[in-house]
Amino acid sequence: ELRWAQGFAQAAHHAGVQRIVYLGGVAPQGTPSEHLLSRLNTGAALRAGPVPCLELRAGMIIGAGSASWTIVRDLAARLPAMVLPAWLAHRSEPVALEDVLAALLAGLRLGLPESTCWDIPGPEALSGTQILLRVAAVLGREPILIKVPLVTPRLSSHWIRLVTRADYTVARELVEGLTSDLIAARPGFWKEAGLPLPMALEEAARRALAAEAGTMTTTGRLTEAVAGFLTPRAHP
Numbered sequence: 001e002l003r004w005a006q007g008f009a010q011a012a013h014h015a016g017v018q019r020i021v022y023l024g025g026v027a028p029q030g031t032p033s034e035h036l037l038s039r040l041n042t043g044a045a046l047r048a049g050p051v052p053c054l055e056l057r058a059g060m061i062i063g064a065g066s067a068s069w070t071i072v073r074d075l076a077a078r079l080p081a082m083v084l085p086a087w088l089a090h091r092s093e094p095v096a097l098e099d100v101l102a103a104l105l106a107g108l109r110l111g112l113p114e115s116t117c118w119d120i121p122g123p124e125a126l127s128g129t130q131i132l133l134r135v136a137a138v139l140g141r142e143p144i145l146i147k148v149p150l151v152t153p154r155l156s157s158h159w160i161r162l163v164t165r166a167d168y169t170v171a172r173e174l175v176e177g178l179t180s181d182l183i184a185a186r187p188g189f190w191k192e193a194g195l196p197l198p199m200a201l202e203e204a205a206r207r208a209l210a211a212e213a214g215t216m217t218t219t220g221r222l223t224e225a226v227a228g229f230l231t232p233r234a235h236p
Contacts, residue, residue: 005042009049020053021107022046023100026092026119027057030180035173047115054107055117056100056189059182060131062122062204063097064211067170073208074164076136078223080230081144087175088128092182093121096204099195106193119184122198128178131201138205142234165220 012020024043025036032040043055060068075082103120126134129145136143160175161168190197216224 001038002041002045005045006049009046009051009053013050017051019108019112020046020049020051021104022053022055023104024055024057024117025177026059026121026182026184028177028180028182033173033176033179036177043117047117049115052112053115054110054112055115056103056107057117057119057184058095058100059092059121059184060094061097061100062094062201063100063208064215066097066208067166068174069097069208071160071164071166071171071174072131072135073205073212074166075160076132076141076143077139078163078227079143080227080232081146082132083146083148084129085148087178088132090178090181091125091127092131092178093123093125093184094131094201094204095120095122096199096207098204098207099198102195103189103193106195110193117186118189118192119187120189120198121184121187122204123200125181125183126201134201135205136231137234138202138209139228140234141228141231143231 009020022043025039027040028036043053043057046053047055060066060072062069099122100120133142133145160166160171164171166174189195
């Protein structure tokens with residue numbers, strides 16, 4: 001990927017491209033996973049190239065088609081009870097897909113005298129547990145939580161594969177990246193670009209659910225109907 005990024009930067013220069021806008025991932029406060037390190041290295045390679053590059057770094061993106069959203073949504077919709085590994089205590093700042101798209105478009109017109117990077121966080125820093133519970137509440141559910149601190153990210157990826165629609169390889173890489181906080185280090189892009197503050201998690205989740213309506217398989221709908229029957233209802 002690093003070689004591809006370097007090659008892309010050179011090819012963009014020869015083609016007369018004036019600007020590159022790259023969507024990467026937030027740098028973790030601890031040691032990055034292989035997946036996150038790859039995204040960070042790709043951004044660094046593009047910014048080091050001859051074409052000015054704006055790197056925008058997002059954490060969890062809440063929207064239809066996002067792998068991390070698919071995992072959270074399916075866990076919240078399909079599990080009457082959840083085990084809570086210790087890594088779910090780490091925080092991130094989930095951001096709506098619509099806000100990410102607005103940031104990418106704004107990146108085309110923002111003044112860019114030289115390559116730089118900005119984080120594009122959502123409005124709140126939330127633990128993985130809080131994100132699951134709040135998405136479940138949007139679905140009208142209040143699952144039972146069971147703390148099991150000895151469950152590793154790699155082991156978790158196996159039961160995520162059983163419960164969710166996410167590709168196992170992608171799920172494994174995403175979960176490995178949740179072993180430390182993913183908090184924005186340079187979060188002022190929304191103001192710099194003249195954009196409104198990003199929407200709350202609940203609104204982003206409602207929009208994502210609406211965008212996915214009608215795409216679920218019969219088996220998926222049945223699974224979620226049974227889980228909904230077994231799961232306690234969220235308090236209004």
